Amino acid sequence: MVIMYAMSYGCIPLSTAVGDIPNRLTDHKYAMLIEKTNEQEIIESFTETLIHLKNNIEFRKQLSMNAFKESKEYDIQLFNKKYQDLFSIKRTLKLLF
Numbered sequence: 618m619v620i621m622y623a624m625s626y627g628c629i630p631l632s633t634a635v636g637d638i639p640n641r642l643t644d645h646k647y648a649m650l651i652e653k654t655n656e657q658e659i660i661e662s663f664t665e666t667l668i669h670l671k672n673n674i675e676f677r678k679q680l681s682m683n684a685f686k687e688s689k690e691y692d693i694q695l696f697n698k699k700y701q702d703l704f705s706i707k708r709t710l711k712l713l714f
Contacts, residue, residue: 631651
């Protein structure tokens, strides 16, 4: 939710591609994901990506606008409903097993 909240202000997520993040964020559409796993390579990739965003104003603006638009797909009501649905499924499974 923190990432979606930041995106609602037009912030461009810049993250390592770990856990579920690659399933939630689309690289080069409204986020920038770092695929490296070595600490030094991650630092270098973050630096290169930040320089790329700084030097490419139109690309940066497009990512920011896309991030803002994408965040609207995850409003609090939708989040609450999905969260409640998750507990409903969990209760159903518990009754079955």
